Amino acid sequence: MVDNKQCPVSDFEISGIELEASLPNQYASIAEPCSEDCDTKFTIEEDCSSCKPEQYCCIEINNICINFGKAKIIEDVSLKIYRNAVTAIIGPSGCGKSSFLCGINKLTDLFPNCQVNGSVKFEWDHSIYTQKASLLRRHVGMLFQKPNPFPFSIRKNLEFPLREHGISDPYEISVKVEKALSDVGLWDEVKDRVDESALSLSGGQQQRLCLARALILEPSVLLMDEPCSALDPMATKKIEGLIQELSKKMTVILVTHNLSQAKRVADHVALFWKTDNIGRLIEYGSVDDFFGQPKHELTKTYLEFG
Numbered sequence: 098m099v100d101n102k103q104c105p106v107s108d109f110e111i112s113g114i115e116l117e118a119s120l121p122n123q124y125a126s127i128a129e130p131c132s133e134d135c136d137t138k139f140t141i142e143e144d145c146s147s148c149k150p151e152q153y154c155c156i157e158i159n160n161i162c163i164n165f166g167k168a169k170i171i172e173d174v175s176l177k178i179y180r181n182a183v184t185a186i187i188g189p190s191g192c193g194k195s196s197f198l199c200g201i202n203k204l205t206d207l208f209p210n211c212q213v214n215g216s217v218k219f220e221w222d223h224s225i226y227t228q229k230a231s232l233l234r235r236h237v238g239m240l241f242q243k244p245n246p247f248p249f250s251i252r253k254n255l256e257f258p259l260r261e262h263g264i265s266d267p268y269e270i271s272v273k274v275e276k277a278l279s280d281v282g283l284w285d286e287v288k289d290r291v292d293e294s295a296l297s298l299s300g301g302q303q304q305r306l307c308l309a310r311a312l313i314l315e316p317s318v319l320l321m322d323e324p325c326s327a328l329d330p331m332a333t334k335k336i337e338g339l340i341q342e343l344s345k346k347m348t349v350i351l352v353t354h355n356l357s358q359a360k361r362v363a364d365h366v367a368l369f370w371k372t373d374n375i376g377r378l379i380e381y382g383s384v385d386d387f388f389g390q391p392k393h394e395l396t397k398t399y400l401e402f403g
């Protein structure tokens with residue numbers, strides 16, 4: 098049995114809900130020097146000042162396939178997600194973008210008829226991530242398309258994840274609540290009403306509250322599924338600003354239908370498309386290459402709609 102405390106990469110091989118512990122040689126497959134001139138291997142704790150953030154791989158996804166019952170939803174999607182960068186996932190409705198996001202933090206486990214195969218490797222250490230979805234989600238936050246605050250007070254929405262993860266000291270909680278609200282630019286707007294219902298906030302405020310809730314456990318990765326689709330341009334601008342700010346310290350995967358938004362905030366862009374009724378990855382590249390020199394005909398066609 099490998100001592101995973103020593104292994105610098107967490108790796109869950111997904112097959113239904115079966116999980117396998119990671120092995121050092123699997124780490125070796127992605128823990129390469131981030132450039133030829135540099136032999137620093139990536140870990141979350143260890144930064145390499147001579148390398149650019151886009152050279153670090155945070156998540157390596159190999160041959161992910163997702164089925165709902167007999168229906169194949171996505172097939173053989175492989176891509177590397179770079180650390181402290183924004184990766185936008187775009188593509189027509191129904192091509193499996195949300196399912197793909199859910200596969201990354203195992204929300205797919207919540208659907209009994211959903212089967213996921215393939216592998217997802219995270220750069221960080223500790224085998225604990227391989228054991229419990231709740232622990233994985235502690236480090237992989239998610240923001241959904243529609244704001245989904247709990248029907249509690251603003252404060253309780255933020256206390257809830259902290260208490261769920263064993264943080265009960267009132268002072269620590271109040272410091273974290275204020276920080277999370279400040280980080281999303283909501284503190285000044287709600288500081289006098291934190292004990293009022295979260296449902297009394299506007300849609301844009303609710304989405305920022307949900308973002309604060311996703312951030313309060315200080316995840317390393319943030320998954321965002323069309324976070325601005327229900328927001329007006331001003332609220333959208335605020336969220337986009339936050340995405341760019343957040344990506345300085347965490348890895349963001351953003352599903353969006355808004356091509357201009359992808360161009361504005363993303364460092365890397367992936368196009369998913371449904372062919373033969375199954376979602377597939379069509380093209381993946383840096384934002385400049387993707388928009389400036391698209392290679393695939395489907396990408397060129399899709400960009401014409403933007």
Ligand SMILES: Nc1ncnc2c1ncn2[C@@H]1O[C@H](COP(=O)(O)OP(=O)(O)OP(=O)(O)O)[C@@H](O)[C@H]1O
Binds near residue numbers: 191192193
């Ligand atoms: N719980 C589920 N049970 C059965 N099929 C599902 C389930 N969730 C999603 N699907 C199917 O998976 C396919 C992909 O859906 P998904 O929501 O991932 O697409 P999407 O690219 O996010 O679309 P949109 O852009 O409209 O949000 C669709 O055909 C959908 O009907």
Ligand SMILES: [Mg+2]
Binds near residue numbers: 194196322
């Ligand atoms: Mg979706």
